[in-house]
Amino acid sequence: MANHTKSHPAHLEHHFVDSDQQFDASKMGMWVFLATEVLFFGGLFAAYIIYRAWYPELYTLASEELNTVWGAVNTVVLIGSSLTVAMAIKSAQLNQKRNIAINLGITIALACVFMVIKYFEYTHKFHLGIFPGEFYTFEGIEHPKASIFFSLYYLMTGLHGLHVIIGIGLMIWLLRRALRGDFDSEYYTPVEITGLYWHLVDVIWIFLFPLFYLID
């Protein structure tokens, strides 16, 4: 197919027939990858469920150590960032190039706010001696297995936080490309699929928040 150079957009890779096929393939690829992510977190959620069934009273006791207000603030922040990333995609579809960059910028800012709040939550707990695993020294919870709850807390929120950081990285890359004018209504695949990823990160937090903060 060497001779179909006419109407061949710059973003189209050689092995695709047309832009639609490329867009569909990328989008499906991301959806399939998200299925993998759900299973990846699923292992941790399974561990959470098992240990909660074994030590229900531990979970209620330990959950009191988590600050519901800051957890709620973070939930709002993350849901807000999901909205702005959706708006970035909409701007792309409407060919509003400037708004893509603005919305991506706000999303990055909100994601950073989330991480800053998380940082203060973590350091506060470290200060009290609430460390994961064998480094746990906190005396405030009268339960011999208290460290299990916090190990799970650190693992699950930590893995989630890692995903947030990766998301920030991806969106900085998108922002650079948006400012360069790479995206328009013809081509915005990276914005779309990063948006999908970001929604999953959001959804996972929406599960983590009640499971850890709201059970006391």
Add this chain to the structure above:
Amino acid sequence: MATAEASSPTKKVQVRRYKPEENAEKNYLNAESGLWSWLTTKDHKRIGIMYLISLTVFFMAGGLLALGIRVELWTPAQTFIEADTYNQLFTLHGAIMIFLFLVPSVPTVLGNFFLPMQIGAKDVAFPKLNLASYYLYAAGALLMLWAIISGGVDTGWTFYTPYSTSTAGAVTWMVMGVFVIGFSSILTGVNFLVTIHKMRAPGITWGKLPLFCWSLYATSIIQILATPVLAITLALLAMERVLGIGIFDPALGGDPVLFQHFFWFYSHPAVYIMIVPGFGIVSEIVSTFSKKTVFGYWAIAMSSLAIAFIGFLVWGHHMFVSGQATLATLVFSFLTFLVGIPTGIKMFNWLATMYKGSISLKTPMLYILGFFFLFTVGGLTGIALASVAVDVHLHDTYYVVAHFHFVMVGGMVMAFMGGLYYWWPKMSGRMYNETLGKVSCLLVFLGFNVTFLPQFVMGAQGMPRRYFNYIDQFQPFHQISTVGSFILGLGFMLVFYNLVKSLYTGPKAPPNPWNSRALEWQVASPAPPHNFEHTPVIVHGPYDYHKPMADFQLGLAETNGHDPEHGANIEVDKKLEMKE
């Protein structure tokens, strides 16, 4: 040409015949040159070759370790190595063979090379991701290598807790290596799944998809859904070692059986990741060398998916003696029996495909016949192991070792060797030596049986696996097994010699040496850089040997940017083809 009416589900296209070039000057091997062009290639065929070379290295390493184990077991006491070294040998043999050879083998080598060609695509959906998968694989292999150098691992490839969290050695590095390789496997799965969905050439509907692609489709689903659970399990294991989180440690309130549940939730489906692509190869070869339509196309295609699905529900059969609930044990036992059904469906359909076919016993076909014998033994002994009462007796004995090797080596490796011989002309552009090929097949088949049949007997008599010492009564069995392992090794060396030799002295391969109807054979050998210079159009099923060859070499007459929907039903206008 007028298009069909808007209401019609079919689309009219103009096609003409594209005969494969006999002595094409340009192919994927000489399109670019230099090491750098290989290391940065996005061509699925070159990536397949890179995997092939890496896998060959690891297969040889794993094989040498196995020979080391067999030599050590020549005598009941110490033969030539320390017990600790022996533990490391069988751990590394298992880990290397499983994570670095069996899991990636067929998908990454033959799948990478032939999946896009079979569906008439120019590449996989995400070529860059494909290359990234290769480098993740290489990085994981390096981490594992580092683990071996910096202390070794003696846990067995299953990394069971609590031993794996308390033993010295480099378990953390090892599981990190497996973690990284897991992501390579996931990304390959994502890539293939999307490729099969979105990249099919006009006319390739789901009912005309070659069965090799169907098997890779089922495999990809397992890779995508099971591998992340292994990843998180190994991450937890690493955290347990580094931070002492106690998830798997009863002293800290955890549960070691939870590790087994997590581990087998991946690792049982993983054996289907290893074997199901092998089934795909069998379907291709059986049809090609019987010159007959595959009997029960849909039955074979769907049984792959059924195996993938049921495979997720049987992990508990590894834990019959681990203190699992009795009810769970019975349910897992029953579900395990169920796997036998789709597997049996495949077997009978392959045999029915051969029935009254004009069978030509070329090397690939011989390997597949070997596969039939060995895999049947492997599968039926699996049924024996699935029965709870029998398993309590046979658990952790050489019977399990023999069963697993019959399925993996007798099944998967035989199919892989068959596939390698079958597609070698397309990959290398050279014909291998048929006599040497047949001899190698015979040696592998004989050597394999001599190695593993005695293991069934001694396993049934109570010889536990992984033991360094054993009682004298088992010595004859062990010695026969050791002799067999060297015959087997010789057989594999002969395969290697034959294929490498063909690169230098083999006669040039014609485009379609087997007269196959499959799409990958309708282009020059070795494959052209972008697979097809035209857009292939498919009108018949991939195994319709009763239709003329010309019908399988059609392509769009002109590429005007109005390519029809991939996989759509099409109506072919062959006027132009007549003029050819």
